[in-house]
Amino acid sequence: MAFWKAPLLKSLAQWGLFAAVGLTAFGYIASGLGKPQRAEARVAAIPASQSQSIQATxxxxxxxxxxxxxxxxxxxxxxxxxxxxxxxxxxxxxxxxxxxxxxxxxxxxxxxxxxxxxxxxxxxDERFEDYWSERLTRSFVGAEEGPFIVFRRRRFVTWIRDQLHNNRPYDQMIREMITARGLWNDQPQVNFLTVTLDSGEEEGQVDVTRLASRTSRAFLGMRIDCLQCHDDFLGNVSLGTASESREGTQQDFHQLAAFFAVARFNGLQGIADQDHTYEYQYLDADEAVAVPPKVPFQEDLVDENLPVRQQLAHWMTHPENxxxxxxxxxxxxxxxxxxxxxxxxxxxxxxxxxxxxxxxxxxxxxxxxxxxxxxxxxxxxxxxxxxxxxxxxxxxxxxxQAWALFPVTRLRPEQVAGSVIQASRVKTLDSEGSFLMQLQKLTESNDFVKRYGDSGEDEFDLDAVTITQRLLMLNGNLVSEHTKQNPVLNACTHIAMFATNDEQAVETAYLAVLNRSPSERERETFVARLADGNRRQAIEDMYWVLLNSSELGWNH
Incomplete structure (x- = not known):
């Protein structure tokens, strides 16, 4: 008797476990198609006074x-x-x-x-901190991986993320990057400096001109680096005061760069401040000369009692600047x-x-x-x-030009990937999701961006979509994998299984992919398609059409 009881009990236990997991999964999936759950419990309460305090502005x-x-x-x-x-x-x-x-x-x-x-x-949402830390990192250190060993881009991104999580004042972030010292692993903000170690004229030291360029563009919103090779002859860089404006000169740029000359690198200590004079040979000059650190405007805001790099950081974040x-x-x-x-x-x-x-x-x-x-x-x-x-x-x-309407712009590659992946899930893909779900999203998104083409530091490039990019959406793995029949993962299959009628199926698909309700014409068209033939296949086709629509690839 024991010979056949043991396998039977084992089999019953396995099927029982399978059924329990299946019912749990189906309940999880179906909950997204019905009435809204208490998703608001995840959100930290926002005091009403906070919204009211911005109203005057x-x-x-x-x-x-x-x-x-x-x-x-x-x-x-x-x-x-x-x-x-x-x-x-x-x-x-x-x-x-x-x-x-x-x-x-x-x-x-x-x-x-x-x-x-x-x-x-x-x-x-933690996704805000994740996404904006990457976007801000691109403006601070660029999109490239930088020099091997002495630059850890991921550590820098994580540091930015921590600042956002703690709601750290932006001026403090700027000051920490400019005055950073120590090892790039122990003090992640040091990577703002070490990213330039492979591009300077002095081997093994930070590139002061590149740091001046990055600082002026990212923190001042000015292209002072246009003055690196010659004076401004076209009136593109105006400095001085509002009452006494003047054209920028080579000296303005290199005097800004001189603030970073004291940031010296060695493999044991990382970045540390040491006395060091920056020298440069100006255009038409016979020899290099010592260049003193000097800000390009509002010199009265500089506190000369501070160390050199702190002078720059203090001036840059001064309330009057x-x-x-x-x-x-x-x-x-x-x-x-x-x-x-x-x-x-x-x-x-x-x-x-x-x-x-x-x-x-x-x-x-x-x-x-x-x-x-x-x-x-x-x-x-x-x-x-x-x-x-x-x-x-x-x-x-x-x-x-007058901002009389919201600008229509193409989505960035990671936004396209993120939208496709999220549209294929009923539940929100956030930090509360399983590790495997988050890992799959990261892997799929990175693979898509690599194939689609990353715009790098050209954050707001308005170039038109290419034929290759359109073909990737039409024929690539990302869309095909997320529209095929998959009762565990894909929303289009969930909709086919749990939507009580065709109208609800069409409504849910539009909410998932385009975040809006369908127009009456759209509703009638797709309801007719769902009623004519294989309903499951028709829903998959509808999903594929919506994911490949121009509307998904734009911000409107």
């Missing part, structure tokens, strides 16, 4: 743009619907569209609360809207004319402790951000 910003539109005689586009605004927030803050789970939760709220709740959730705050505002604006206030993002004229709203945002940014999350809230709450990209009138270049 938002009102000032809106009034400034209203005057701008009136003076230019352009009519602004109407306000976008909540689904459009929430999708653009998700794309810019976490790098992907919203999940069905998130859309269902937002639908359960009163309509007037949806965009605010969506913003609160996204800013409290508005250029640093303007640069931060311009970059955050560009990250949120896909287009900077100035083109390019790192070419803000010191003495103007400045875009509308820039100084109001910069003043508020400094007055409230260089708080990045507050700056994001102000911009997202503004009329400009919440405008539609379409209008019931002819849209001209004048409307686009």
């Amino acid at each position: 938002v009102d000032d910003l809106n009034a400034e743009f209203q005057r701008h539109w009136h003076n230019r005689d352009v009519q602004p586009a109407p306000t976008a619907d909540w689904q459009t605004i929430c999708r653009r927030m998700s794309l810019s803050l976490v790098g992907s569209g919203l999940s069905v789970e998130e859309m269902r939760y937002l639908q359960s709220l009163p309509e007037q609360q949806r965009t605010q709740q969506c913003l609160d959730r996204l800013l409290a 508005r250029q640093s705050a303007r640069a931060a505002v311009n970059r955050v604006w560009a990250l949120l809207l896909g287009k900077a206030m100035t083109d390019p993002v790192d070419d803000i004229p010191l003495h103007g004319p400045l875009p509308p709203g820039m100084d109001r945002l910069a003043d508020d940014f400094v007055a409230h402790g260089w708080n990045l999350r507050r700056l994001i809230r102000v911009i997202v709450s503004s009329d400009v951000y919440q405008r539609d990209s379409r209008a019931p009138f002819e849209v001209t270049e004048r409307h686009e």
